[in-house]
Every structure is written in structure tokens, then in C-alpha cells.
Amino acid sequence: MSKSTLVGDRKTKCLENQEFVESYFGEMREIIDAISREDIDFVIELLFKAWRQRRTVFLMGNGGSASTATHFACDLSKCTIVDEKPRFRVICLNDNIPLTSALINDEGFDNLFSEQLKNLMQEGDFLIAISVHGGKGEDKAGLWSQNLLKAMHLAKEEYQATTIGFSGFDGGALKEMADACIVVPFDSTPQVESFHLVLEHLICNCLKEKIQEDEEGSLPRPGWSHKQGSLSF
Secondary structure: OOHHHHHHHHHHHHHHHHHHHHHHHHHHHHHHHHOOHHHHHHHHHHHHHHHHOOOEEEEEEOOHHHHHHHHHHHHHHHOOOOOOOOOOEEEEOOOOHHHHHHHHHHHOHHHHHHHHHHHHOOOOOEEEEEOOOOOOOEEOOEEOOHHHHHHHHHHHHHHOOEEEEEEEOOOHHHHHHOOEEEEEOOOOHHHHHHHHHHHHHHHHHHHHHHHHHOOOOOOOOOOEEOOOOEEOO
């Protein structure tokens, strides 16, 4: 093959790549224009309430959304730190590998997150579920993300938790179950997963500014006395 042929092939492939790049970026612009600002604002306010009331925020997801849950937990824990202010209390339910594998082995995949909440969750805490399809659809293993939906149901029914969803496509069951749900309105798994990361960065940075500007500090939990350092009855 001649040098000129190689150069020609390379130029053709570069043009094909550029078409794909421009198409992908175009989809991102569509999502930015279409995504609900009101839903984003609502989630920010709910998580700010969690911080002020010193509630624990739990996160969970499957597959790529599991890594997003871990990333979100990291940023919510660290990137919102303001000197002399209380810090977020955050736990990602994906992060204890021995525990998650033991639960899947003994209790089944559907119980992976709900069983952990039984150990850790207290009344009034917060639970964030991240899922591309929101529990809608199925594959060879059956319906998707039923472990997320089971944990959401347990959190609401047993612990009166505030539940938050991050979903995509049409929102799925998660949109209907959660107290607040941000849906990335696009039928593409890569785009939905990408924008869930965009959203968690946006939310954490906004929360840090709100914490910096907050003059009251955190609110005591119901029944808790900061002065006494104990439960008041």
C-alpha cells in the first residue's frame, strides 16, 4: 500500500470520527436544553435539608451507575467541605465488596441494597438511587434494577426516608417512586451515564456554595440537643 493511499485512508477515517464527535456533542446540547431545571433545583434543596438536619445520605446503583454512586458519595463527602461547618454524612452501598458479594451469594441480588439499609438507615435519612432505565426493561437475568426499587420501597415504608432518583430514558419506575427524580431525557445509555456525572458535579458544587453562605449552620435532628449532647425526651 502506497503512502498516498495510507494518508487518504487516514483522512477518511478522521472525517468519519469528526462526524461521530459532532453528532455526540449535538446530543449533549439537546439534553442540556431539555433537562428539567426545576427537578435539579428540588434535589439540591432536599440534599441541603439533609445537610442541615445531619441526616445520612445513602447512594446505590448497578453497573456504570454503581461507579457514579461511588463518585457522588466521594464528592458529596469531600467537595462540599467548608471550614467550621458540619460535613455531609454519606455512605455508598456499593463500596464494601466483601459485604456486597456475601449478600448477593446468600440473599440474592434483589436484596443487595435493602439488606444493608436494615443495618444502617435511621428514620428520616435520605436514599439516592441511580439507574439509566429506572427499573424499566429486562435482559437475560430478568427485570433491571429491582434491587434499587426494593431498597427505595423499604426506605420509604420502614424509615420514612426521603428518596431521590437519577434516571434516563422516560424515567421508568424510579421516576414514579422517588420523592424527587432528575431524568436525563434521552434514549442513550452513554449519554445518560455521562450526564449523571455532570449532575452530581453540579449539585455538589452548588451545595458547597449554599453551605458557605448558610448563617444558621446545621439544624439539630428532632429530639437531639446540641447543648446537652444527648437525646432529649
